[in-house]
Amino acid sequence: MPPKLAPSPAAGLFTDDTHTTRCAWCQATPLYRHYHDSEWGFPVDDERRLFEKICLEGFQAGLSWLTILNKRESFRQGFANFDAEQVARFGEVEVKRLLADAGIVRHAGKIASTINNARRVIDLRREFGSLGAYVWKLEPLAADRPEKVTLDTYKATPLSPASTALSKDLKKRGWTFVGPTTMHAFLQAMGLVNDHLEGCASREKALAARKAFKPPA
Template identity: 60%
Template sequence: MQKPGIIEGADGRCRCSWHQGLADYERYHDAEWGLPVVDDIRLFEKICLEGFQSGLSWLTILRKRDNFRAAFAGFDFNKVALFDEADIERCVADAGIIRHRGKIVSTINNARRAVELRDEFGSLAKFFWSYEPDTSERPAVMDLDTLRANPTTPTSVRLSKDLKKRGWTFVGPTTVYAFMQAMGLVNDHLDGCYRQPEVQALKDAFVRP
């Protein structure tokens, strides 16, 4: 009998059910979600895309991710920090991304804050991984889009407050928790998912910055 929240794929592997059997979602689940990330560009990209996801499904953002990368200089925050009003208007006119002016402006603001954070801590990774929670800290509901609508954890609340204090925007505690899940600060693959022990092994061997 399959455990709650688990579905069996066409390949016979059991996975977290939130990927809904969609090929691109399944690839994301298998190859990216929950793997520990130390690369500053990827960390910055993810927290920005989580901000864009607010009010939408992650699948919508995932399918536009290459367009976002093209619009925002590959999420190199050193470059995005130099964006000006012309870049804002260019992004607002870009039908390939989410044309939300507030979120576009937020991404540029957060790039500038990311430069400050990197200069203070040496890397974004060192800052974010300092918020790796205890393994017992886990929400009760493990559905990807539901998670984006409701839960927080004490650590995501603290990280959100810290980022906001530093001037970051669109970084509420639920957005931050989704970021923590995706970047491997927590392993929220469900028991019964074939990736759960694999991701945990990578996390156990991971050298924290």
């Protein structure tokens, strides 16, 4: 009698040799799966991590997230561990250094954008107290996501009102590389939007972490 086979995962999911089911986009490497399991969709309020996420999502434009993730440590070294106060002081010397750094994505426009956005972070802190307080005030707009996210529902609603509103307001404040698609990826990454698909082992963990999370005031 042939052994029982595990049911095939739903569209958009995959099951590895440990019988763990995950979102299919993280299938490529163990590093990708670790990011999916421990970071993506889990709430964040740490100022450095939030700024890093916005910057790296901007660098990803036109590239894969895996490319950025593989270079993340080099980005951290190059951009003062994404301390906005330090990056805001970067000048011509730092820009030349970064353009010569093969460990990062050497895109002059994106490097200049990161420095500009660091200065805009400081402006936001004066008004809202922290970058986290500013971003998490969009939480009500992010609550429109379906209770059960499947590949079909995700394709039908690839953005959220929160990502559109965030992009529009940041652009008004002088930020760059913050289009709606980039901002939706940021909101997914920081846990304000949970787009782990139904059936993914990390979906309920992310929901539980979100429930226990107290957004910054």
